[in-house]
């Protein structure tokens with residue numbers, strides 16, 4: 001069985017569109033027919049809420065509490081309200097993850113808890129998408145170690161770019177090499193905020209970061225989707241960002257073909 005390709009959505013700044021991008025790319029991959037698993041690694045559980053899974057008995061916490069826990073028990077179908085979404089599954093998170101990720105430090109194989117768990121999945125997935133929280137903890141280190149591609153959403157606020165070098169440093173330390181594939185993705189792009197965007201763009205260019213050519217435009221309905229706790233691409237299928245996320249998904253698929261495994 002072919003190993004799933006793992007994509008993590010990371011940025012040390014909050015509110016840049018990590019969760020939204022993870023949800024949207026997940027929905028796009030599922031729509032294209034790829035069996036996709038999204039994992040919530042943020043104890044705030046936003047991804048879980050939007051996929052109708054904010055209130056489950058078992059969550060990702062259970063494998064950090066007991067690495068022998070059967071991971072298959074925490075794979076649920078992702079939902080839009082009451083409706084199951086085809087080809088899309090989720091491992092949810094809740095507030096208990098914050099404490100458990102710390103106490104899992106006592107395990108000898110603490111850095112491979114997630115990897116070991118995922119190897120025991122009985123369902124085959126083409127893609128695993130992981131929504132990371134802004135800070136680095138044990139659960140995030142687990143994810144960064146096994147990630148094949150890091151997607152870094154940046155809204156056009158300069159602070160979204162500021163932490164990228166720090167993130168790269170952490171990734172290099174955890175993986176003990178410089179060999180990782182990433183792409184920045186510009187989110188919530190609004191042509192009328194051109195001054196701020198110009199300054200951020202300049203900074204990105206000067207730093208020489210790799211940036212996806214697809215930009216995600218802003219949409220009021222995407223904000224509403226979050227308030228309604230619905231997956232934005234399904235809540236607002238006719239909005240510009242959906243078109244953008246589909247195009248981004250195709251761009252990522254092309255990039256993945258070149259990524260070392």
Ligand SMILES: Nc1ncnc2c1ncn2[C@@H]1O[C@H](COP(=O)(O)OP(=O)(O)O)[C@@H](O)[C@H]1O
Nearest residue numbers: 014015016017018019020217218219222223226
């Ligand atoms: N393209 C977009 N247009 C409008 N609002 C957006 C867009 N992408 C994300 N948002 C909103 O921005 C806020 C933060 O997004 P989120 O994905 O939760 O960020 P993060 O996971 O990085 O904290 C949410 O309210 C979300 O609805």
Ligand SMILES: [Mg+2]
Nearest residue numbers: 018019042046
């Ligand atoms: Mg988030």
